[in-house]
Amino acid sequence: MNKTLIINRAQCEEILTVEKCIPYMKTALVALSENQAKVLQRTMIPHSNGNMMANMPASLVSENVTGSKVIIFPGPETARMGTNQGIIPLFDITTGELIGIVDAELITVVRTAATSAVATDALANKDSRTVAVLGCGKQGKAHVQAMLAVRNIEKVYMWDLYSDTTKSACELMKKQFPSVEFVRCETAEAAVKEADIICTTTPGKTTTPVLLGSWLKPGAHVNAVGACSARGRELDAEAVSKSTIFTDWNEAVQRDGGDILIAVADGTIPAVPAMYEVGTVLNGTHPGRTASDEITMFESVGISVEDIAAAKMIYDYAKENGIGTYLEI
Ligand SMILES: NC(=O)c1ccc[n+]([C@@H]2O[C@H](COP(=O)([O-])OP(=O)(O)OC[C@H]3O[C@@H](n4cnc5c(N)ncnc54)[C@H](O)[C@@H]3O)[C@@H](O)[C@H]2O)c1
Numbered sequence: 001m002n003k004t005l006i007i008n009r010a011q012c013e014e015i016l017t018v019e020k021c022i023p024y025m026k027t028a029l030v031a032l033s034e035n036q037a038k039v040l041q042r043t044m045i046p047h048s049n050g051n052m053m054a055n056m057p058a059s060l061v062s063e064n065v066t067g068s069k070v071i072i073f074p075g076p077e078t079a080r081m082g083t084n085q086g087i088i089p090l091f092d093i094t095t096g097e098l099i100g101i102v103d104a105e106l107i108t109v110v111r112t113a114a115t116s117a118v119a120t121d122a123l124a125n126k127d128s129r130t131v132a133v134l135g136c137g138k139q140g141k142a143h144v145q146a147m148l149a150v151r152n153i154e155k156v157y158m159w160d161l162y163s164d165t166t167k168s169a170c171e172l173m174k175k176q177f178p179s180v181e182f183v184r185c186e187t188a189e190a191a192v193k194e195a196d197i198i199c200t201t202t203p204g205k206t207t208t209p210v211l212l213g214s215w216l217k218p219g220a221h222v223n224a225v226g227a228c229s230a231r232g233r234e235l236d237a238e239a240v241s242k243s244t245i246f247t248d249w250n251e252a253v254q255r256d257g258g259d260i261l262i263a264v265a266d267g268t269i270p271a272v273p274a275m276y277e278v279g280t281v282l283n284g285t286h287p288g289r290t291a292s293d294e295i296t297m298f299e300s301v302g303i304s305v306e307d308i309a310a311a312k313m314i315y316d317y318a319k320e321n322g323i324g325t326y327l328e329i
Helices: 009-015 018-033 076-081 105-123 138-150 163-176 188-192 237-242 250-256 258-265 278-282 304-320
Strands: 004-007 037-039 043-046 052-060 065-073 086-092 098-103 130-134 155-159 181-184 197-200 221-224 243-247 275-277 295-299 325-327
Touching: 004 009, 004 304, 009 098, 009 105, 009 304, 018 037, 018 105, 018 138, 018 275, 018 278, 018 304, 037 304, 052 304, 065 105, 065 304, 086 105, 086 304, 098 105, 098 304, 105 138, 105 221, 105 243, 105 278, 105 295, 105 304, 130 138, 130 188, 138 155, 138 163, 138 197, 155 163, 155 188, 163 181, 237 243, 237 258, 237 295, 243 250, 243 278, 250 258, 250 275, 275 278
Parallel strands: 004 098, 130 155, 130 197, 155 181, 197 221, 221 295, 243 275, 243 295
Antiparallel strands: 004 325, 037 052, 043 052, 052 065, 065 086, 086 098
C-alpha cells in the first residue's frame, strides 16, 4: 500500500501565497474551457444550524490528478466559534492511489483571490490604478494582495458594513503594502465611484445589492466574488446589464450566479445575458475587453478545479521539499 502525504494548515501557509497561486489558476481555467478538466457542480447538505457540508469534485487531466474539496461552510454559530475545516484528498488518476490529503481552508481563500487576479489581468484596463474593496474580511484582504499582483495600483478604497472592520483592515493593509494609499470609506458608493477595479467580497447572502451600477465609471472592471448561490447577490441589475460578463465556469454561474439570476427572476433584466468563460479569453478564443470604456464583470462562484490545481501545487512542493507527514491510510 502506498503512503499518503498529509499537509496541514500551517504547512499550507508556508507554501501557498496569492502570487504563487496565480499561474496555477490560469492553467485550471484554460483546462476547464478546453475540456482538459472534468468538474462537477458543488453539492451541499444543509443542517439546521446553518452548517453546510459541501463536496466539490474535479479532475485535472494535465496533472493526472483527481479529488474533491470536502468542507463545512459554517453557519453563524460555527463561524463565531472560528471553525472552518475542510480537506482535499488527491488521487493519482492512473494508479488510483491516494497520494495526498491537503488542508482546504487556506486554499479556499487564496485560490479565490488568485482567480480574481487572473480575471483582472485578462480583463481590466492596463492603466488601472485604483481599487475598491467592498467587504473587508478574509477575501477582501486577499483581494487587495491579488489586485496589487497584476496592476500598478496606487490607491485602494476600502469599505465594510462595520466601520471597525474597515479601520482594522486598512491598518493591516497599510503595514503590508506601505507604498500604497489605503482610504477608509464611510459608504460603498464613496469607495466605488473613483475605482478602476471593484472587488465585492461581502457575504452576498441576501437580495439587497451592495454595488449599484449607477456608481460604476466607464471602463471599470468588477470582480463579483461574495454571492455564490441563486439566493443572494451583491450587484444590482444595472451593474449586470451595463457589463460584459465573464465567468469562471458558465455552467456553475447559470445555477449559482445570484448577481445575474436574481435580476432575471425579478424581471429587471429580460433573460440570462451572454457570458464568456475567462479561460476562453486566456486561450485567445474570446477577445475579452474590446474598448477602454467597456465595463467588464467577472462573476466568480468558485469551482473545484481551482481547489484541485492549488492542492496539487502544494502537494508537489511539499513532496519536493520534505514538508508534511506520510501515513498509510
Ligand atoms: N467566489 C468564490 O470562489 C468564493 C470563495 C470563497 C468565499 N466566497 C464568498 O466570499 C464572501 C466573503 O468571504 P470571507 O471569507 O471574506 O468572509 P468574511 O466573513 O471573512 O468577510 C466578510 C466581510 O463582509 C462584511 N460584511 C458583512 N455583511 C456585509 C454587508 N451587508 N455589506 C458589506 N460588508 C458586509 C463583514 O463584516 C466581513 O468583514 C462569502 O460570501 C463567501 O461565501 C466566494
